[in-house]
Amino acid sequence: EAEVAQSPRYKITEKSQAVAFWCDPISGHATLYWYRQILGQGPELLVQFQDESVVDDSQLPKDRFSAERLKGVDSTLKIQPAELGDSAMYLCASSLAADYGGTQYFGPGTRLLVL
Amino acid sequence: GENVEQHPSTLSVQEGDSAVIKCTYSDSASNYFPWYKQELGKRPQLIIDIRSNVGEKKDQRIAVTLNKTAKHFSLHITETQPEDSAVYFCAAMIQGAQKLVFGQGTRLTINP
Numbered sequence: 001e002a003e004v005a006q007s008p009r010y011k012i013t014e015k016s017q018a019v020a021f022w023c024d025p026i027s028g029h030a031t032l033y034w035y036r037q038i039l040g041q042g043p044e045l046l047v048q049f050q051d052e053s054v055v056d057d058s059q060l061p062k063d064r065f066s067a068e069r070l071k072g073v074d075s076t077l078k079i080q081p082a083e084l085g086d087s088a089m090y091l092c093a094s095s096l097a098a099d100y101g102g103t104q105y106f107g108p109g110t111r112l113l114v115l
Numbered sequence: 116g117e118n119v120e121q122h123p124s125t126l127s128v129q130e131g132d133s134a135v136i137k138c139t140y141s142d143s144a145s146n147y148f149p150w151y152k153q154e155l156g157k158r159p160q161l162i163i164d165i166r167s168n169v170g171e172k173k174d175q176r177i178a179v180t181l182n183k184t185a186k187h188f189s190l191h192i193t194e195t196q197p198e199d200s201a202v203y204f205c206a207a208m209i210q211g212a213q214k215l216v217f218g219q220g221t222r223l224t225i226n227p
Contacts, residue, residue, distance in 0.1 A: 004158075031213075033214075040219075040220070041219055041220065042119075042121075042204050042206075042217030042218055042219055042220050043159065043204070043215075043217050044217070045214050045215070045216075048213065048214055050213075055213060056213070056214055091158070091159070103149065103161055103164065104149070104161070104215060105161070106151075106158040106159045106160070107158060108157070108158045109158060
């Protein structure tokens with residue numbers, strides 16, 4: 001069964017450093033999502049792509065976060081500079097068709113710790 | 116925007132008993148309601164979902180009910196087993212908005 005892939009699985013960095021996370025969605029899934037999950041809370045959407053275009057980035061802290069999906073397949077989420085409050089799990093998800101309430105499949109996540 | 120409230124935050128039941136988790140949503144335009152199970156250190160996994168044109172859906176020991184008038188939906192797990200222990204998240208999607216809004220999660224513990 002195809003799964004969403006993410007790397008790295010864990011990342012420890014110091015504040016003010018740059019970090020990048022990678023996501024490879026399920027083949028054929030046009031919609032890709034990046035979520036942030038703080039311990040003990042539900043995932044919160046950061047950015048949503050439809051193919052290579054950003055559909056929703058209203059919750060993305062654009063002064064320090066950026067995301068791209070240049071060829072409409074895999075995606076990178078970057079934080080520069082990282083802050084202590086960025087420590088969280090970063091989850092990537094993909095779906096076949098967002099506008100039909102398409103099922104979202106999650107990757108294993110990248111757990112970020114900022115020291 | 117949409118807001119999803121989930122209760123209770125923690126739930127402990129005896130093995131074999133039933134568990135019920137409830138969620139309320141704010142936007143009547145929401146039309147898709149999935150439930151995810153997340154075990155410690157693992158990815159959220161879809162366990163069941165329901166669309167607004169259906170009032171109830173069952174899959175073996177798991178069922179979801181939807182009350183559109185009251186804007187709430189519930190997850191029911193019967194004959195609970197130790198492997199049901201996990202954090203469960205409800206979510207709602209507004210038609211046209213194309214994004215899920217998640218509840219805060221319920222930590223379910225099944226006591227043997």
